[in-house]
Amino acid sequence: MTRMVRAAALVGMFALALSGCGGVGGGDGGGGGGTATKGALSTMGFGLSDEIAKTRVDAFTRGHPNVDLKITEGAFDEQQFLSAVASGNPPDLVYMDRKLIGTYAERGSIQPLTDCVEKQDIDMGQYRPAAREQVTLDGTVYGIPEFSSVRVVYLNEALLRQAGLTPDDVDLANWAGLPALNAKLATVSGGRLSRIGIDPKIPEFLPMWAKANGADLLSADGTKANLDDPRVVEALTAGVKLIQDQGGWGKFKSFRDTFDFFGAQNPLAKNQIVAWPMEEWFLNQAAKNSPKAELVVRPFVDRQGKPVTLSSGQAWVVPKGARNPDAACAFAKTVTATDTWVAAAKARADARKAAGQPFTGVYTGNVAADKRIFDELYQPTGNKRFDDAVATIRSVQDSAFAMPASPAGAEFDKAWTDAVNRVLSGQAQPAQALARAQQEATAALDKASK
Numbered sequence: 001m002t003r004m005v006r007a008a009a010l011v012g013m014f015a016l017a018l019s020g021c022g023g024v025g026g027g028d029g030g031g032g033g034g035t036a037t038k039g040a041l042s043t044m045g046f047g048l049s050d051e052i053a054k055t056r057v058d059a060f061t062r063g064h065p066n067v068d069l070k071i072t073e074g075a076f077d078e079q080q081f082l083s084a085v086a087s088g089n090p091p092d093l094v095y096m097d098r099k100l101i102g103t104y105a106e107r108g109s110i111q112p113l114t115d116c117v118e119k120q121d122i123d124m125g126q127y128r129p130a131a132r133e134q135v136t137l138d139g140t141v142y143g144i145p146e147f148s149s150v151r152v153v154y155l156n157e158a159l160l161r162q163a164g165l166t167p168d169d170v171d172l173a174n175w176a177g178l179p180a181l182n183a184k185l186a187t188v189s190g191g192r193l194s195r196i197g198i199d200p201k202i203p204e205f206l207p208m209w210a211k212a213n214g215a216d217l218l219s220a221d222g223t224k225a226n227l228d229d230p231r232v233v234e235a236l237t238a239g240v241k242l243i244q245d246q247g248g249w250g251k252f253k254s255f256r257d258t259f260d261f262f263g264a265q266n267p268l269a270k271n272q273i274v275a276w277p278m279e280e281w282f283l284n285q286a287a288k289n290s291p292k293a294e295l296v297v298r299p300f301v302d303r304q305g306k307p308v309t310l311s312s313g314q315a316w317v318v319p320k321g322a323r324n325p326d327a328a329c330a331f332a333k334t335v336t337a338t339d340t341w342v343a344a345a346k347a348r349a350d351a352r353k354a355a356g357q358p359f360t361g362v363y364t365g366n367v368a369a370d371k372r373i374f375d376e377l378y379q380p381t382g383n384k385r386f387d388d389a390v391a392t393i394r395s396v397q398d399s400a401f402a403m404p405a406s407p408a409g410a411e412f413d414k415a416w417t418d419a420v421n422r423v424l425s426g427q428a429q430p431a432q433a434l435a436r437a438q439q440e441a442t443a444a445l446d447k448a449s450k
Contacts, residue, residue, distance in 0.1 A: 038066035041327040044084075045076030045095035045314075051351055052362065055344040056335040063334060067327050078410075081319070085109050090319035093328035098134040098143060098315045099403050099413060102222060105142045106407035106448050110317040113141045116329035126338070130311040130402035131365040137222070137405045143315030144332040145365035149279045150309045150400050151208060152393055157294040159185070159195070159274045167296045170275050172212075173305040175238050179245060185274040186246045193247040193255045196267075199276035200239035203420035207403055208277070208310040209235040212302040217416060222406030223449050225441035227416050227434045236430040240423055249424040264289045279312075280363055280393045287358045287386055297389035299396050311400035313365055341369035342376065349377050358386050363393065370397070411444035 048054050048071060061069060076096045084090040094110075104110045117124060124132055127145045135143030155167050163184050171177060178198060185197030200209065207217050215231035218224070226232065243252045259267040262285055267273045269290040277300050286295055299307035316332035318325050334340055345362040352359040358381035362373055374394065380387045406412055419437035422428040428436070 037064045037327045037330045039324050039327060040068045040070065041093065041324050041331060042070045042072065042091040043093045043095065043331075044072055044081060044091040045074070046071060047073035051347040052344045055347045056340050059337075059340045059343060060331050060334040064327065064330060067324075067330075069331075082109065085319050085321060088321050090321050092318065092322040092324045093331055094317050094319055095146070095314050096143075096317060098131065098145065098313055099409050101135050101143045101315060101317060102137045102405040102407050102409040103411065103448075104317070105137045105140075105405075108320055110142055110319055111322070111325065113144065113318065113329065116318070116325065116332075117141055119326075120329050120333045122333050126368045127336075127365050128311070128367055128397070128400070130400050131313060131315075134402045134405050135315050137407065143317045144336055146314045146316065146336060148311055148363055148365040148397065148400070149281060149313050150311050150363070150393065150396055151205065151277050151279055151300055152309065152389075152396065153275065153277050153298045153300050154268070154282060155296040155298065156268055156271065156274050157296050159271055161294075163274075167298065170298070171305075173301050173303050175303065178238065179241055182242050182245055188245075188247055191247055191251070193251050195271065196246060196252070196256065196273040197275065198242050199256065199273060200242050201277050202236070202239040202243075202424075203417045205277055205310065206232075206236060206239070206416065206420055208300060208308065209239055211310070211401060212300070212308050214302070218404055218406060218412060220404055222404040222409065223445055225412065225415075225438050225445060227419065227441055228431070228438040233431045233434055236420060236423060236434065240430065243424065249426075261285060262289075266290060268293050268295060283360050283386070283389050283393065287360045287381070288352070288355075291358060291383065291386075295385050295389065297385075297392045299392055307396050307399060309396040309400045311402040336364075336366055338366055338369045338372060341366055342372050345369075345373045345377050358383060360386055360390050361393075363397065406445065407448035408441075408444040411448075412441045415441040415444065 046053070048057060057071070072091065076094065081094060101110070116122070122144065124141060128148050131145035131148055135141060135145055153172065155170055157167060160166060160169070165184065170181065182197040186193070187195035202209070210217055210232045213231040213235045215226060215229045215235070217226055217232060219226065243249055246252050259272065261267070261282055266285065266289060268286060283297065286293060300309055302308045318328045322328055341362065341364050348362060349359040359378065361378050364370055415437040419433040422433045423430050
């Protein structure tokens with residue numbers, strides 16, 4: 001399918017910022033642009049799971065009383081989404097992973113948001129560059145970014161101390177030394193794993209390990225695969241080695257699958273893991289559920305010791321055939337507006353204060369919102385561990401990279417993920433698996449680019 005190119009939308013920078021054109025408490029609730037918003041509005045892939053979501057949805061409903069909003073809770077389901085689009089009866093607004101947007105844009109399953117951005121006076125420049133680039137294909141905006149999730153390294157200092165080590169001894173820049181460090185930290189007896197030493201978090205974080213080794217899996221324009229690069233092979237080999245030394249993938253995954261990262265019995269509290277890269281949201285869960293844990297948070301680093309982090313997140317898109325795109329656009333604008341994010345963060349801070357728990361901030365795709373959240377709402381907790389962790393997360397946000405938007409993003413993602421899984425399950429060696437993935441990804445990218 002021919003890509004839809006709109007020159008007028010090239011890196012959509014607009015002069016009017018969201019915080020000045022209606023948000024929480026604004027008469028238009030972020031609608032702007034003189035667009036009348038009314039009628040039914042249905043969503044997919046979103047839920048009212050916490051005060052962050054509820055506060056922002058409330059902001060929209062207050063500002064748009066003539067819109068009959070129906071939120072269908074639950075995670076995004078690709079098959080359900082594509083079936084709804086094919087049937088001509090899609091939801092009006094969908095919440096999906098940004099890495100999928102290029103594929104659905106190329107297929108024509110989602111609409112360009114050029115008119116939406118212009119009519120609603122949405123300042124795309126307020127969003128983080130990595131997030132903005134992921135929702136833009138061939139210069140055309142197809143999504144409005146939500147959260148910005150980055151990866152940092154979590155360390156259990158109590159377990160490090162038991163091993164006679166300190167956080168400074170966990171040097172992720174020294175790949176040659178990782179197997180020996182892993183052996184000191186992991187607990188494997190009789191082939192049974194009862195404590196993970198280092199979890200490389202692959203397949204998910206292979207792009208970050210490759211970037212740390214100087215390689216990108218995909219070209220910046222999203223059209224050329226680089227999966228068989230020797231530096232990618234080396235990164236995968238290093239990660240697989242750490243898992244093999246802890247009983248192999250089957251036992252490793254089975255043990256890790258028992259972890260409850262959202263509860264009081266999380267692997268940090270239960271001393272089930274020592275060192276692992278993970279999204280910044282775990283700090284919020286640790287502050288809520290394990291405020292006394294001996295947690296240390298450090299940047300993930302490349303082989304020269306320089307911080308590197310992978311950014312990801314969701315975005316709002318309007319499917320082909322949506323019946324109420326105007327209301328959908330107004331909703332996407334309102335819930336990602338600066339004032340709305342600040343109100344949601346205040347609700348979180350108030351809730352944590354009432355519960356006697358530390359507030360560790362909210363990390364969004366909106367740079368202006370994050371600045372206000374940390375300038376106006378965030379207060380040091382008094383717990384140096386959490387305060388230092390917040391500083392670490394904030395320090396890497398601006399330098400984060402994201403997987404580029406691609407006309408075959410979903411197919412590309414599947415190619416390299418399947419390759420890693422073949423290696424982990426013992427079906428192939430890293431170079432062999434990635435060479436096959438390179439062929440599969442290249443075929444998909446070439447087909448999409450024609």
